[in-house]
Every structure is written in structure tokens, then in C-alpha cells.
Amino acid sequence: MNLIERLVKSSGLCVVDDATKGKRTVAEREFKRGDVLLSIPPLYSFPLSKEPADSQHQTESARCALCFLPLPLRYPRCSQCRQAAYCSTRCLSKHWTQRHYFECGLTDQQQIDKAAMKLKPEYRAYLHMVIGIGAMLQYVASTVPAKVPEWLHVQASAWNQLVSHRQDHSQLLLKQYGEISRVIADANAGPLRFTSNGEEDLEDAAITALCRSGCNNFATYDMHRPQMSGYMCSPLVSLLFNHSCLPNATFVFSNGMQVVRALEDIGQGDEIMLTYTDSLLPHSERQKRLAEVYFFSCSCKKCTHSTTRGRIDELMSRALEVSGHMPKLLPTDYARPPAIDPWVVQLIQPFTSFILETPNELEQKMLEVISTTDACDMSFAAYQHWLECQDECLDHLSRGSTDANMMMWACISSLYVLAFYILAYPPYYSLIGFQCLETAKLLWNSLVTITSIPANFQTIVCKAQIVRLAQCALTILKVSADPAISTPSNPSINSQIELLYNQQNAS
Numbered sequence: 001m002n003l004i005e006r007l008v009k010s011s012g013l014c015v016v017d018d019a020t021k022g023k024r025t026v027a028e029r030e031f032k033r034g035d036v037l038l039s040i041p042p043l044y045s046f047p048l049s050k051e052p053a054d055s056q057h058q059t060e061s062a063r064c065a066l067c068f069l070p071l072p073l074r075y076p077r078c079s080q081c082r083q084a085a086y087c088s089t090r091c092l093s094k095h096w097t098q099r100h101y102f103e104c105g106l107t108d109q110q111q112i113d114k115a116a117m118k119l120k121p122e123y124r125a126y127l128h129m130v131i132g133i134g135a136m137l138q139y140v141a142s143t144v145p146a147k148v149p150e151w152l153h154v155q156a157s158a159w160n161q162l163v164s165h166r167q168d169h170s171q172l173l174l175k176q177y178g179e180i181s182r183v184i185a186d187a188n189a190g191p192l193r194f195t196s197n198g199e200e201d202l203e204d205a206a207i208t209a210l211c212r213s214g215c216n217n218f219a220t221y222d223m224h225r226p227q228m229s230g231y232m233c234s235p236l237v238s239l240l241f242n243h244s245c246l247p248n249a250t251f252v253f254s255n256g257m258q259v260v261r262a263l264e265d266i267g268q269g270d271e272i273m274l275t276y277t278d279s280l281l282p283h284s285e286r287q288k289r290l291a292e293v294y295f296f297s298c299s300c301k302k303c304t305h306s307t308t309r310g311r312i313d314e315l316m317s318r319a320l321e322v323s324g325h326m327p328k329l330l331p332t333d334y335a336r337p338p339a340i341d342p343w344v345v346q347l348i349q350p351f352t353s354f355i356l357e358t359p360n361e362l363e364q365k366m367l368e369v370i371s372t373t374d375a376c377d378m379s380f381a382a383y384q385h386w387l388e389c390q391d392e393c394l395d396h397l398s399r400g401s402t403d404a405n406m407m408m409w410a411c412i413s414s415l416y417v418l419a420f421y422i423l424a425y426p427p428y429y430s431l432i433g434f435q436c437l438e439t440a441k442l443l444w445n446s447l448v449t450i451t452s453i454p455a456n457f458q459t460i461v462c463k464a465q466i467v468r469l470a471q472c473a474l475t476i477l478k479v480s481a482d483p484a485i486s487t488p489s490n491p492s493i494n495s496q497i498e499l500l501y502n503q504q505n506a507s
Contacts, residue, residue, distance in 0.1 A: 045232035134192030158235035181206035433476030
């Protein structure tokens with residue numbers, strides 16, 4: 001039994017052959033919602049950075065090298081390489097113990113930053129990722145095996161098993177990868193290796209590595225809000241888990257670890273699946289992205305319109321025909337009296353009951369609600385309009401606006417966004433939890449600030465609704481995130497919800 005097979009088996013999983021997919025990973029035992037299915041550090045990862053003003057300046061760290069949370073005004077750095085920055089000494093110490101003790105100095109960051117300036121900004125992350133992967137693989141190959149952490153042996157072995165799909169990539173993308181590979185060869189950032197035997201032309205091997213990483217990398221997101229925080233290559237997770245637009249598992253990036261968790265109860269023999277694309281996208285857009293980036297088409301139950309979820313997706317996708325039409329209640333002027341479509345409330349009420357009380361036929365209720373809703377109100381364009389409306393209102397409020405209508409429109413747009421998330425994602429998906437918390441906070445601010453809540457909103461902007469949404473947020477994020485994680489500048493989800501409760505009890 002090799003290292004990968006041993007780790008998979010110890011996690012209660014099993015890889016089996018599949019006539020359609022090639023292979024699939026199934027549960028060897030039952031898992032409960034929220035259970036950890038797999039936990040492993042990525043082969044390579046890096047947080048988002050501030051772009052340098054020109055080639056004479058080094059890329060500035062914007063986030064912690066371990067947890068990827070934003071850096072405070074003053075922060076510690078690795079005393080040896082002076083490149084890795086941390087939000088706290090705790091993260092510095094943990095990162096050193098976990099991996100930085102051997103990563104430190106493997107590559108010359110100044111040389112990489114200088115080389116990156118030769119590329120367009122959108123391709124610089126590719127450069128950093130592939131150089132990082134090459135350095136890690138070189139370290140594994142050139143180090144006494146006993147000194148290499150077992151997890152790194154596993155990730156390196158999984159990398160060698162990933163399919164590059166180089167022959168399937170467009171000539172335009174291969175040309176762009178060729179440009180990046182030439183920059184890599186000229187960067188002189190340190191010794192690199194992209195294959196197990198090391199017998200390779202560096203430029204050609206870098207192109208294959210770019211193809212391989214391009215269809216297997218992951219984006220990471222904050223544990224406190226749905227905001228992108230960095231990138232990682234985790235070949236084992238890419239190798240094991242197939243895609244579904246309605247997955248039964250998800251992952252979080254927590255303290256340098258990729259942690260895969262169950263989004264629902266998983267029975268013995270059930271396949272475990274992640275999502276490779278945004279499930280909120282219309283069916284045709286999802287299929288297009290999957291074909292262009294991952295080179296397959298999806299036939300999950302959300303993409304099969306004979307199922308309830310598939311029928312919901314079909315009804316939402318019909319709105320592509322009217323995507324140019326604005327949702328009828330979208331405000332063009334925030335002085336306009338606030339209003340909300342009944343379907344939004346009719347959708348959120350059974351959802352909160354599903355999360356907090358007894359399981360109900362949520363999908364069927366969702367289908368009944370949207371079956372009679374105008375197509376222009378259900379489109380992906382409508383979601384984008386409401387998301388922009390929410391962000392604009394939040395921007396005004398963050399700058400001190402106390403306009404009552406603005407506050408109410410912030411609440412309404414947040415409720416619309418939550419309704420779209422409920423329609424698109426599994427019930428315990430983290431984005432839904434984050435949006436429940438955001439909505440609860442907006443409702444509370446409106447309740448304590450607005451002198452007279454409009455009569456038609458008094459059942460929405462009320463303590464009972466705020467408590468239910470906060471409880472939903474905590475219940476969901478316990479499953480799909482880590483609500484206890486905090487830093488001095490980033491209060492935990494637990495503390496945010498506790499503060500919300502305390503404010504209500506004191507009022």
C-alpha cells in the first residue's frame with residue numbers, strides 16, 4: 001500500500017474505478033454533516049499580495065503567509081528570508097514548524113518579482129505558483145526521504161498522477177503559457193523540477209506544469225467573509241474528488257491546511273464531490289467553464305432537469321432570455337420607498353426552518369416559489385444587480401450615511417442576495433452562512449437606527465428575524481467554515497454573533 005492509499009484509507013475513504021469518470025472517491029463509513037473528510041497542507045500556496053509600482057520594487061505582502069488573513073499595520077516577518085509576513089507571532093511560529101523551516105530560501109523572491117513585471121498582471125500568479133511547485137518538487141527529489149514530511153511526499157506523488165490535458169488546451173493559452181515558461185527560465189529564482197525523473201527541458205516542462213496546475217489549482221477565501229485570500233495547489237484533493245454543481249463536501253483553508261468537510265450526512269459507498277465552479281452561474285455558463293478549463297461536461301442532479309434541483313436550475317436559466325431586463329423592484333434612486341418581492345420572504349422562511357428546526361421538503365418549496373416568479377427577477381443578471389446594490393449601500397453606510405431609505409435598501413438587497421444563494425448552493429454552504437450573518441447585522445442596525453420602520457417591513461426588521469438569521473449563520477458555518485478562528489484585527493464569527501445577541505438583550 002503506497003502513501004496515498006494509506007492516507008486515503010486512514011481517512012475512511014476509498015478510490016474505486018468508474019466507467020464514466022475514470023475514478024471516484026467514496027466513503028468507506030458513514031460521515032455526519034460537518035465531519036472532516038481529509039486534512040492536509042497544500043503542495044504550495046501563497047496569499048494575495050500588493051502589486052509593486054514598478055520593477056524596482058518588491059511585491060508587498062498583503063496577507064499572512066499562514067492563515068491568509070489581512071495583515072495588521074505592524075506585523076512580524078521571517079527573520080531569515082524577510083519575505084514571509086505574518087499577522088501574529090503565533091502564525092509565524094506555526095508556519096515555521098509546519099513547513100517554512102524547509103521552504104525558507106528555496107526561491108529568490110526578489111528575482112521572481114522582477115521577472116513577474118515582464119508579464120501582464122493577470123499572469124503573475126501563474127508564475128509564482130509554478131515556480132513554487134517546481135521548488136517544492138526539487139526539494140523532495142534532492143532531500144533524504146526521511147527528512148521530507150510525509151504529507152509532502154503524498155502531495156508530490158499526487159502531482160505526478162494529475163492529468164495536464166495539454167493536448168486539449170487552446171493554442172492561444174499554450175502560447176501564453178509559453179511566454180510564462182520563458183520568463184521562468186530567465187528568472188534564475190532557484191533550482192526547479194516539474195517531473196519525477198527530472199529529465200526535462202525546463203521551458204517545455206514548465207508549459208506542461210502550467211497546464212496541470214491551471215486545471216487543478218484552488219482559490220482560497222477568508223474564514224470571516226466571502227473574500228478571496230490566495231491560491232493553492234493541493235494535488236491530492238484534486239486527484240481524489242470529482243465535481244458536482246451541487247456538492248456534498250466543501251473545503252476550507254485553515255491555518256495552512258486544506259480541510260475537506262461534509263456538507264451533508266454521507267452514507268457508506270456514497271461518492272464525495274466538491275464543486276469546481278460557481279454553482280450560481282447559469283447552466284450553460286457552468287458547462288462552458290467546465291469544458292474550457294477542466295475538459296468535461298457535468299451531469300450531476302443540478303444539471304439533470306428531471307430532478308427537483310435540476311428543474312429549479314432550469315427555471316433560473318430560462319432568465320438568460322431576459323437577462324437584459326432589470327428586476328422590477330431594483331432601485332434606481334435610493335430615495336424611492338423600499339419594497340421587496342414576496343418570493344424572497346417566501347423562500348427565506350422555509351430555509352431558516354430547515355436549518356433550525358425539523359428538516360422539510362425545502363427543494364420542493366423552493367420550486368413552488370420560483371415557478372410563479374417573473375423570469376427577469378430570477379436571472380443571474382438580477383443577482384448581480386442586487387449584489388451591486390448591496391455593495392453600494394454598504395459603501396454609503398461605511399462612510400457614515402444614516403439615511404433611513406439607504407439602510408432599508410441595504411437590508412432588502414442583502415435579503416435578495418441571500419435568496420439567490422439559497423436557490424443555488426447546498427443548504428450548509430459557507431456563502432449562505434456569511435450572507436445570513438451580514439443580513440442579520442444590517443437588520444439590527446436598521447432596527448436600532450431607524451425611528452419608524454415601515455409597516456410592511458416590521459415582520460422582517462425585527463428581533464425574532466435577526467435572531468433566526470444569526471442562529472442560521474452559526475449553524476451553517478460550524479459545518480462549512482471555522483467560526484472560532486480569530487486574530488486581533490479579525491473577530492471570529494462566534495464573537496460577532498455573540499456581540500449581536502448581547503446588543504439585542506441590552507436594548
